[in-house]
Amino acid sequence: MNATPPAAPPAGPSGTSATPPPSASPAPAAPPTPSWEDLVTTALLGTDRRPLAQDPDGRAAPVALLDAAAVATVRRRAGLRPARAARRPERAPEDPRPALPPAAARRLALLLADRSGGPSGGRRGSSPDLMELLPQWLAAANAHGYAAPPQALPALLDAARGRTDLRPAALAFAGPRALWLARLNADWRFALRAVPGGGTALPDPDDAEAVRRLWQEGLFAERVALLGVLRARTPALARELLVSTWPTERAEDRLMFLDSLRAGLCGEDEPFLEQALGDRSRNVRATAAELLSALPDSALAARMAVRAAACVALDRMGNSPVIAVEAPLECDSGMERDGVVAKPPAGRGERSWWLGQLVEAAPLATWTERLGGRGAPEIVALPVADGWQGELHAAWCRAAVRQGDTAWSRALLGSPSAPEAGGPGAVSLAERAKLLAALGPDERAEWVAGFIATHGLSEAFQLLGGCAVPWQPSLGRAVVDALNIARDAGSYPWSFSGVMGLAERCLDPAEALRLEALLAVPDEREDAAPGAGYWAEAFQRLVTTLRLRAEMAGELGAAPPVPSR
Incomplete structure (x- = not known):
């Protein structure tokens, strides 16, 4: 029996078969697009360690990575929505101060351009360190009441950002526009922190x-x-x-x-x-x-005076009066309430620690009454029994500084030509520097000049830093003479670089003429002091710097103030 053949499919409108031909094989799925994080990770690790998915175009892995990154970048940018326009900044405030004379403005640009801070190493050459002259220039400009040129403000703020010691003078010179710029640039936000209230306008105290x-x-x-x-x-x-x-x-x-x-x-x-x-x-x-x-008439000062006086008395049993000391046996709750710290630092005995705190908090007038009506010089000159002199005098130093007592400061400093220059009461350079601050500028300069004349410059740096600028002639002469003695003794100039730097900034520029004789380089003999040429170079830099400071002062005062616009 013959099988019936399958029926033919119905013909289409054009006589062709309506059955669709067999479908073609589906196209291979495209590899997933790597995320931006995947691309960054692959770039960091390298395509050898973290290859991309198979590239259908057969490109080398690094090329495929860069192409994928380019496509991802375009896609990311295309997907961004335009941001809302930021509000325009307010106008910069006006600075009513007079403008700098043109020569001074050019000098400021030169000082700000020299940001190197001088050459590194011990030898500095003979050229002035312009960056070290900037603080003095700013102080003089502020004294004249000039306004900073607007074009110099960015460099001025950058300089103040890098050197905190410049900030007070630089911000005072920059004026209100510095705060305006600081609100627009995060690098200059220090200016807002340096101004009380962050530059915010404070209400009128009468409101x-x-x-x-x-x-x-x-x-x-x-x-x-x-x-x-x-x-x-x-x-x-x-x-x-x-x-x-x-x-x-x-x-x-x-x-x-x-x-x-x-x-x-x-x-x-x-x-x-x-x-x-x-x-x-x-x-x-x-x-x-x-x-x-610090209030001599306060109740706490009176309580401390009673406690301290109980520990210090005048012993007249011997041939001459002596100060006798009996330190406290305990630190009671009343002493602690009045600020006495009970636990001493490492290496200090408890009783001497308590004694020092009582004496430094007691009014200095206590000792005149307690020690037979003597004044500060006579009290400081009295011997102290049982090795308590150092502790007692150190406490009196702290009291004199805290209470700003000139008579006691002068007595504790003693003569600058005394052995070890410590005077009867100053126990360290730091204490001497603090005591000097209680003296007037003239007396302070004379004391430091005497100290240098007797003891040289090895310990004078900290004391010189507290003297008024420019140095008085006697102090300037003492410093220069000591430097000359150091040269003759065979010392190298970089051993005194700190003092030399101070001299460049603090000597009166009028001293430049007197220093001319120090510029000559002596003939080198076999027994000549080493470093003679270096000293001549150092003195050349000193003289050049003094002349430059004189020029700077003339530029700042050369023209009458011109109102800024």
């Missing part, structure tokens, strides 16, 4: 409502700035604000606020400071005690 609102709601920097302004104008209002929120302030904030009372400290602050002696923060208690001890 009581605005003042209280800022104190209650302002940022910490704004509140500190407000307290400083009020302390200078209306101390009572500043103290009233501080008392109103004191219990709710954080310990670190209480410490900062309390420190603002140093300006204009007076007897009216005593009740509040006495209350702060009971604060839960040890640092706050210590600061309150320090401030109270």
Whole structure:
């Protein structure tokens, strides 16, 4: 039986079969597009360690990676929506100060362009270090009241960013436009932090409502700035604000606020400071005690005087009077409340530690009454029994600095020509430098000149830093003579580079003429001092720098002030 053949498919409209032909094989799926993170990871690790998916075009793996990164970059950019236009910055504030004379403006550009800070190493050459002259130039420009050229502000802010010692003078010279720029450039934000309140306008101290609102709601920097302004104008209002929120302030904030009372400290602050002696923060208690001890008529000063006087007495049993010392046997709770730290630092005995704190907090007038009506020079000259002189005199030094007592500072310094130049009471260079600060500029310069004439420059650097600039003629002569003696003794100039740098900045420029004789290079003999040529080079730099400083001063004062536009 024959099988029936299959029916033919129906014909299409054109007579062709309506059955579709067999479908072609499906195209291979495209490899997944790698994410941007995958591409970055592959680039970091390398295509050998992390190959991409098989490239259908057969390109080398690094080329395929770069092409994929280019495609991903275009895709990412195309998918971004346009951002909203930022608000245009406000106009820069006007600076009403007069403009710099043209010659001074050119000099400023040169000083700012020299950012190298001088050559490295011990030998500096004979050329002046312009960057080291910038602080002095800024101080002179500020003294004249000039405004900074607008085009110099970026370089000026960059210089201040790199050197914190420049910031106060640089920002004062830059004026209000520096703050305007600092708000637009994160690299210059230090300028906002350096200005009280971050450059925020503070309310008028006479506007009581605005003042209280800022104190209650302002940022910490704004509140500190407000307290400083009020302390200078209306101390009572500043103290009233501080008392109103004191219990709710954080310990670190209480410490900062309390420190603002140093300006204009007076007897009216005593009740509040006495209350702060009971604060839960040890640092706050210590600061309150320090401030109270700086008030000779305060109750705390009287309590400390009683305690200290009980430890120090005049012994007349021998041929000549001697100061006898009996240190405290314990540190009781009353002493701790008044700021005495019970636990001494490592290496200090407890009793001597407690004694020093009592003596430095007692009014210096206590000792005139306690030690037979003697004045400071006679008291300091008295011998101290049992090896207590160093401890007692060191405490008197700290008391003289804290209380700003000129007579005691002068007595403790003693004669600058005394053996070891320590005087009867100064126990370190740091103490001597602090004591000198209590003397007037003329007396301070004379004392340091005498110190250098007797003891040379090896220990004078820290003392010179506290003398007024330019140095008085006697001090300048003492420094130059000591440098000349060091040259003749065979020392190398870089051993005195710190003093030489100070001389370049602090000597009176009029001294340049007197230094001409030091520029000659002596003939080198077999027994000649080494480094003679280096010394001549150092003195050449000193003279050149002094002449340059004279030119700078002339440029700043050469033309009458021209109002800026």
